[in-house]
Amino acid sequence: MRWKLLLAVVFLTIILWVGYVVYAAVGASPTVRASWGYVDEKTTEIWVNANLNRPLMVPVSVDNLTISLSGIPVAQVKRFDYRPTGREVNIAVGIENYNLVRAIVEYLKNGQRGTVSVEFKGRFLGFIPLSLRVSEQISEDVLAYLNFRADSKELAGGLIETPALVETTFEWAGEEDGNIVLMAHMKFYNPNRFPIPVGNLSFDVYANDIKIGYGETEKSVVIPADGYGTLDVRTYIVEDALPKVWVIHVKNGEVSRARADVYLDITALGQKYRVKLASYEETVKTDIMGSINRLLEGMTAG
Template sequence: MKLGTVLSTLTSSKLRIVLVGLLLVGGAVGGAFALGILGIPSVAAVDNTFGDVTNETTVVETDLVVSNPNPVGIGLDGVSVNYTVSMNAVEMAQGGREGVRVGTGNSTIDLETDLQNDAIPAWWVSHVRNDERTTVSIDATVTSDRIGRSVDFTREREIETDLLSAFNSDETRPVNADSALTDDPILYVNETRGQWGSVSESETPIDMEFTVYNPNIEPYAITEIGYDVTMNDVEMGGGATDEEYVIQSRSLETIGLTAALENERLDEWWVTHLDEEVNGHQVSDLRIEFYAVIELPSGTEVTVPLDELTYEETIETDIFGEGDDVRDGGSGSDGDSDGSDSETDSGNTSDDENTTDDGSTDGETDDGSDGSTDGSTNETDDDENTTDGENESDDDDDGVLPV
């Protein structure tokens, strides 16, 4: 027999033995999984933070903790992990990895994925339509192709804001023309009201009402009220009324105005909202400024900045629960912010909120408030102290979710 034939026979035999051995080992491992002798890897925790932000994308950095309950590690044999981040069912980011090696116990897998900033307007619309509430959902799955089984993990976090309630006020505020043609104040604003209008994909309207009192013996006409809305100094919208209102002598008149935020500008605002150097991480200033064009009894029109009506509110979010400093970092100038968050992990949520209301102001004289001449009014300031009683641990029960 030739030497080459002998070597070929021996090599083929050894190769067959190795292949058979591998098949037996693989079958034994697969059978052990199937019989429950070995456990299926599961997801013990998913922690997300925001990374670098550009005008187009926002990096979501993910630490995904995979728990392997087996006494041996699992190699690159078809184990994959996938996760999705959604806000009010709007998919914001999706990522994963195949061929994952996990040791015994808990192993942390670092992942990065891009959130497309042009998804922010769709989320914003859902947030406003849902009474300024957002459910942040993080869904993760570990799959073993070898045995065709997977284990799911879900975490949900509730985000709430309150951008308009502080605009609702019974405080009496003077309107001064600062003109030699008339005495100040020429009008009083005794009441302001605001609520979200019918939100569309393109704009977010704010329906506003102003109760105006004329203390003069002659009627005054308001031919135009204009507004400008900014969020972190990003121009969000501006416009003016096209209806004239005549306020008779010693009379009240309610003036309506709709201020619209242009949703296409929200992705530009989003970049500033995450920028630590602007106002702090996930902190924004909402500002609405007004002006009025008033026709005096002489027929002269004057443009009056309504500085006393300028509305400012702070928007604070903590979308991934990155820290209490985001929620408690500050409050708005003319009202307390309400960026309260509550987190649900495995169905456990604890929010203990204590709110105290206490406030009063002395009104103007002859301002028409409450239909009287002393003009006394009561103003309520909401000083809200929120405590999130969240005691959360990713290592509960050794960090292993039951399979």
């Protein structure tokens, strides 16, 4: 009969342990904080620290936790410091910058649709394998946020007005020599009483003094008097430049400087003009880490 007593003791121990885990988890009220870790062109680390009121007493370890976008691994847990009897958990998540760029390319290539997957592998009690995979379809029209505009400008003492850029839409156009290629459809309005031939539109885009893109027209168009015309501009985004810009952005406290000069070649009243249609220069600020911490705070509140 001793084996029955032994089973009863084991069963009672498990019940008490589960009860304690539930009690500890509910009353743990963890303080969780994330911060930027080591950052270079290849890797971005996010450090997460959690302080618990009491130990969880859950003997679990993490062998691998990977996040993928469009089938490309973009982030994984590099370090997981946790002891069942401890009150602090430290996690380092490593983002592969170039893989993230490749994943974004695949996302655009697939019509701005993709899959985010999280795969977890670990062990319970040191030998019981744990495995979990969760996937979610995403579809966000990120190119819709790129909508450039510019007002008309007077030339020749007010006799001529440059066409106004009223709308810009982008679509995926492929890859060339390590560049993302987007086709920009730029809709112009001609306020003059005569048609305006537009020969060329060109621009260079810089972020943190690094050239990240440039554009050139496919062919010239004639914008009718008091009418509209669309200029197709082939736009190139330099893929290898994006991680370099990202490093500076993070190290500057999530602040970047972006600038672009847009030039337009037109012919009016028998004269050719090269006009700086627009000059953009602005400070780009993000609050990615703040958003992560607000998310973590919301998850652990109450």
